[in-house]
Amino acid sequence: MSVDAWLTIAVVVVVFTLMAMTRIGTDMILLGAVIVLLTLGVIDPDQALAGFSNSGLFTVAFMYVLVASIRETGGIDLIIRYVLGRPASEAGAQCRLLLPVASISGFLNNTPVVATYIPAVLGWSRRLGLPASRFLMPLSFASILGGTVSLLGTSTNLVVNGLLIERYPSLAMGLFDIAWVGVPVAVVGVVYLLVAGRHLLAQRGSATQVFENPREFTIEMEVDPEGPMVDRTVEEAGLRHLQELFLVEIERGGNVVSVVGPGEKLKGNDRLVFAGTSAGAVELQQIRGLMPSHQGESSLEKDFKERRLVEAVVSDQCQFIGQRIREGHFRTLYGAAVLAVCRGGERVAGNLGQIRLQPADVLLLEARPPFIERHRQSRDFLLISQVNGSARPNHEKAWLAWSILLGVVMLATLGVMSMLNAAMLGAAASVLTGCCSVGAAKRGMDTRVLLTIAASFGLGAALESSGAAVSMATAGLAYVDGSPWLLLAGVYVMVALLTSLVTNNAAAVITFPIVTAAAENLGVSIMPYVVAVMFAASASFLTPIGYQTNLMVYGPGGYHLKDYLRVGGPLNLLTAAVALVLIPMVWPF
Template sequence: MSTDILLVFGLLAACVLAFIVNRPRMDVVAMIALVALVLGGILTVPEALAGFSEPSVLLIAAFFVIGEGLVRTGIAYRVGDWLVARAGSDETRLLVLLMLAVAGLGSIMSSTGVVAIFIPVALSVAARLDISPGRLMMPLSFAGLISGMLTLVATPPNLVVNSELARTGHSGFGFFSFTPMGLLVLAMGVGYMLVARRWLDGSRHGAGAAARPRRRLRDLVRDYGLAGRARRLHVGHGSPLVGHTLGELHLRSRFGANVVGVERQRHFRPILLNPGASREILAGDVILVDFLQADTDLSHFCESMHLQPRAFKGDYFTDQSRDLGLAEVSVPPDSSLIGKTVLELGFRSQHGLNVVGLRRRRGAVADFLNKKLRIGDTLLVAGTWKAIRLLQAQGHDFLVLSLPAEIDEAAPATRRAPFALATLAFTVALMISGAVPNVIAAFLGCLLMGAFRCIDLDSAYRAINWQSLILIVGMLPFATALQKTGGIDLIVGGLLEVAGDGSPRMLLTALFLLTAVVGLFISNTATAVLMAPIAVATATQVGASPLPFAMTVAIAASAAFMTPVSSPVNTLVLGPGKYHFMDYVKVGVPFTALVMAVSILVLPWLFPL
């Protein structure tokens, strides 16, 4: 092997190792690799940066925005409400409808986002039916992964393999090319989970118990002991708070006072502002304060700060529920928050939310500010619904578990839901018809979402998972590097040697196994980036159609069922389902083998060799 090949393979191995240990972040690793390929003389600068103009990358970004429009208009949550209404008290019907709903939504928006949306829905329904959440969480993640097999735009690996086909001069896949295989796997997945759920902590805690309604703000107030802690305080002109930011005032550490909202008059009406660390307090503001100790000397605090108490109805700002909310946040096993105290989290500075409660082992913890967090702890955060919704999309070190019923009344663009549905239908119709390129159809969808006010620019940019895009952009040059140095020919030769003189189906089997094994350690997107050129080159080498080979890689990349770290979707349900590593092995390995067997049998029939 030449020095260039050794350099590329060594760099690739280093990337995979970094992905496994997750140090540094995957997008940083991809950028380091991109720079190294240029500095090593393997690629020119235009070759290394070609991924930034790759249509599949732009298409992925556009569908992040369209998916966010479905969330902001409340469509995704309405699907969850419909699910609860239709399932009733029948666990089997619930599981089937849950998997179908998640797979359907996941075929047109981020599967990670869909699963995050449905986790609190599934937890709520599990509580109503008095069943273990473990019986629903893994079916939820499996449906999210299977959704990636349903349409061309369902998951980045599909677009990556399609882009590789186009790059090598072959005709790509259509919008619904994945659908027949995906529907078959979905049907198998539903049937499999109806059997496998018995392995997932299926013990009942009192079958036949009365159905419990979805929790509301008052339930969270009771469970975390918040009653009597809330005050509305008017800021006078002589107050020492005026002109200072909340971050500068340190009210929580000095007085045990959490500012969870700031009311300010604008255009002759009060609006609620997010209490971020940079929020400046002005004279005339009304601050909504959570006193961590109910016996705080309020009169002394108000006198020293020149504040006047104002009346409010209800308890703990429940009369402010249109704007102000609460949410439960779980600490998953891989969270970097473990071992940190609540004061060290910087929740307000990073997310504009205040931690107002902590539950450990089903009990509320008093004086929690200096408690070090443990796996399974649940934090209660308070702030605007907008900040809480943003928290859902940013969860890596935490998982938003429970959203009270009041959030349904606070969807920022609920009235625009018909326009969001019409935009989605129009975008999909354009992609199916081929009237314009797929990426242009997606851009039109984004523009229409904005024109109909289903989403604003700030939300659109926040909705894009930049880490995933940078990962793809940084790893795509490896295909070119392997091609230039002869690395792909070397790998293809190894595959042919392993498969011997067997049929193309033997090659598909070897390709599926290799992709699935690589996917155990790195993301499915990175797996597809690495394996797509190998699949196309293998097909070319044996004189077969590249379509079934490329589809095999896409299906295998999405079949990340075997470990909790194979996909973010699996990691999301690990905590809520109270699973162990071996739960995924026990349930995921047989299903992956089933998917492989069916793929090898069906794909050559759908896409003749």
């Protein structure tokens, strides 16, 4: 191999190691790799920037706008409202949940579908008297399975098809070409979840159950009207920098002062709500001017229009990951106070301010009403939902948003125009008709995913142009003994393992040139191997970090890693068997 090939392989190894072992953003890792390869002269500027002009990337971007229009108009809420209902059994409940989710995910990116369903499922499970853990993991898996039905189902399918069009224009795939394999895979997967998977699901306590009793994580005191604290600020009263607790809100005369600032003046009979440990209560008892609250009902159980109790799932992109809550100035940045932290279905005990946040932690926050709208699209949180809040209302333009999406699907399916053109037209129609504002369209685009995809193209170009892809493919052929069947199985296993550790888009784009080179060297069609990359990249059932929807349900469901292995392991094997049997039948070697 040439020096460039060795350099490229070394960079790829470092990239996968960093993605699997660190919390550095995937987009930053891949952009850094492209910069290194460009600096070393392995690729030229045109190759480094090729991903930013790929049709697959722009199709994904415009599809994000279409998804945003469905979400903004309450389009998915409409389905939730009329489909979930009150089933007579757990099996019936799972059937009502999984079938529509798998169907919708064939046409919409599954991340917003799952994000919309989670709050509804949490409330629904409470009404049914069943643990939310019985529904949330199947919800995520069903959305992933549904994404294999069409090219619109996941960004990975669109990106791989974009690569195919770029390098082999005559082999471009239609919108539903992969449905010949995707529909059987989805059907078998959903049947497994309904028949066998539910027996493998553990009974886990959800974050909602942990947060049910506010008295367990709050301490309430009253300001003595005859004491020295009256008319003093929170800072002057010494309540700003307590060791094991902090002041969350003040109830005063039937109203509430939420997210209390240091300059807030205390009044007699103010009811102060502190979050922290029981040991902190001893500290409060010793402060002159405070006395225990004798009112029966907890302040947090009351409904105030100035205050919202919110559950937020921490994203792996959150800037506070690894930091202590107090040191990171969480309240100052977000305008919300952390009342409790749930991890693995259990509340994290101890000094709240000293807890180091981890991905998928569920936070119970006390915030002002604008917080939900302001941070609903924040990259720091995977999910934000109001505690005991109802689903978002159905708006009058939901039907129009669905009609635009249906029009995009029909235009692309019938070949009237390319998928990119149809998605572009649909995005424009969504904005012009008011289904989605320009601001919502911008917020709806996941720039991290788009940057990851674009940078992956640069790394893929380096593998191809340096000869590293051919060399790696040639080495791999030695293990398959010239058998196209063994190569197909090897490709599937390799990509499926990678996608369990790193982002599925990166796994697909980086392995694409290696896989196609191996097929060409073997003298067979590349199509079965390209389709295998699509399906294997979507087989993210083994770990919570394998796919974003898995991470979204991890905290609210109170799951452990072994739960994904127990339920997702057999599902991985089952979907692999179905795909590997059907792919060569539809796309012969």
